[in-house]
Amino acid sequence: MTAVLAGLGTCLPPRVVGNRELSQRLDTSDDWIQARTGIHERRIADTGTTTVGMATSAADAALSDSGMADVDALVLATSTPDQLCPGSAPQVAAGLGLSGIPALDVNAACTGFLYALATAGGMLAAELAERVLVIGADTFSRLCDPDDRTTAPIFGDGAGAVVLRAGTAAEPGALGPFDLHADGTRANLLVVPAGGSKQRFSDNSHDYFLHMQGREVFRHACAKMAESVLAVLRVARLPLAGVDRLVGHQANLRILQTLAARLGLDEKHLVTNIGHVGNTSAASIPLALADAVDGGHLRPGHHVVLTAFGAGLTWGSSVLTWPPVRGNMQGHRIPEDSYEPVVR
Ligand code: UT7
Numbered sequence: 001m002t003a004v005l006a007g008l009g010t011c012l013p014p015r016v017v018g019n020r021e022l023s024q025r026l027d028t029s030d031d032w033i034q035a036r037t038g039i040h041e042r043r044i045a046d047t048g049t050t051t052v053g054m055a056t057s058a059a060d061a062a063l064s065d066s067g068m069a070d071v072d073a074l075v076l077a078t079s080t081p082d083q084l085c086p087g088s089a090p091q092v093a094a095g096l097g098l099s100g101i102p103a104l105d106v107n108a109a110c111t112g113f114l115y116a117l118a119t120a121g122g123m124l125a126a127e128l129a130e131r132v133l134v135i136g137a138d139t140f141s142r143l144c145d146p147d148d149r150t151t152a153p154i155f156g157d158g159a160g161a162v163v164l165r166a167g168t169a170a171e172p173g174a175l176g177p178f179d180l181h182a183d184g185t186r187a188n189l190l191v192v193p194a195g196g197s198k199q200r201f202s203d204n205s206h207d208y209f210l211h212m213q214g215r216e217v218f219r220h221a222c223a224k225m226a227e228s229v230l231a232v233l234r235v236a237r238l239p240l241a242g243v244d245r246l247v248g249h250q251a252n253l254r255i256l257q258t259l260a261a262r263l264g265l266d267e268k269h270l271v272t273n274i275g276h277v278g279n280t281s282a283a284s285i286p287l288a289l290a291d292a293v294d295g296g297h298l299r300p301g302h303h304v305v306l307t308a309f310g311a312g313l314t315w316g317s318s319v320l321t322w323p324p325v326r327g328n329m330q331g332h333r334i335p336e337d338s339y340e341p342v343v344r
Contacts, residue, residue: 003121003132003175004167005320007066008327010290011057011137011159012277013045019153028149038253042156042278044141052082054159055137056095058286061328062133062161063096070096071163072129074103075120077112077136077282079311080143081105084195092135102128108182109190110249110310112136112282114318117164118178124166135161136282143192145209154251155210156278160286172300173323179232180316181224189213189220190311221255221309225317226262229307232317242303243269245292245322249308250274250284259307271297281310290327300324 019030076089087105108115113136137159194207292298
């Protein structure tokens, strides 16, 4: 059995925070943020809006897009769960009226959605389930120090979900192969030092926020995603010239442009929506897919490569042929100009 993508849904919190608003309280500027990241604005969850809430809403939208009433299992990719314990996936299942199905969190940071897709694919292959919801949801604004100009402008909040069903490898929407990796020797490059078992409490409140060595992460992201895309294409026997759309984790527009250049891929094949949503971590890939479908930039029959890189470090890629799935964005549409590659 192979996992086949059968529905797509998203949820973005309504509050839009633009670069100018941020630069009123941080030592930064609209020009710096746009030039160095490609981000114009991001969505920020208000108090009361949580990862579970956004994940449930995106999953509900994906279910209605798929035409299915329910699923047999749920996998939630997140590194910002509502609580450290328990995992958030059971609460999402409960919110959907699906208490009782197996539901688990996968924490692979910005690569989480790809790891969750692979996990769900394994459940389908092992015949543990016939339909699985896979959700990527993160509320990184809660982990960013609002006074830290090196992280606060980068991250945004949101959720995206897909419904996978058991099918065959020859069908449009069939997922795989996958190429997944991790390197814990570089965990310190992107880390929240306190709050876990290593450093439960800290006198320094900054330890509870995300610390990122941006330049190093940037370097590894470009190198590892390029390697991974080439590896997955080799296994899939898909030549680079056959790739219609590259849907990369939206961490920085310059990373995506560097990746395209390294691969020798024309930028017109890049899917980018970072300008309007920022880095939404595990939600990044499904949000980018939904925006691209909605804008007509991703169409049935397109050969799509998914690739991501994040804390851990973790990275990976997968491929699929886009199926006739329209996506349900619940009215959170963004301007179509975000599909135009920015060339500097
Ligand atoms: O999603 C998980 C994976 N995450 C990523 O992939 C993020 C990867 N990293 C990045 O996207 C980039 O490294 C950043 C956007 C985070 C930073 O951009 P950069 O071009 O690498 O900047 P930098 O860290 O090398 O800093 C250049 C300068 C520094 O000043 P000096 O030392 O040259 O005087 C920074 O202090 O820019 C300064 N700077 C800022 N200036 C204005 C850093 N952040 C800001 C800011 N506004 N927000």
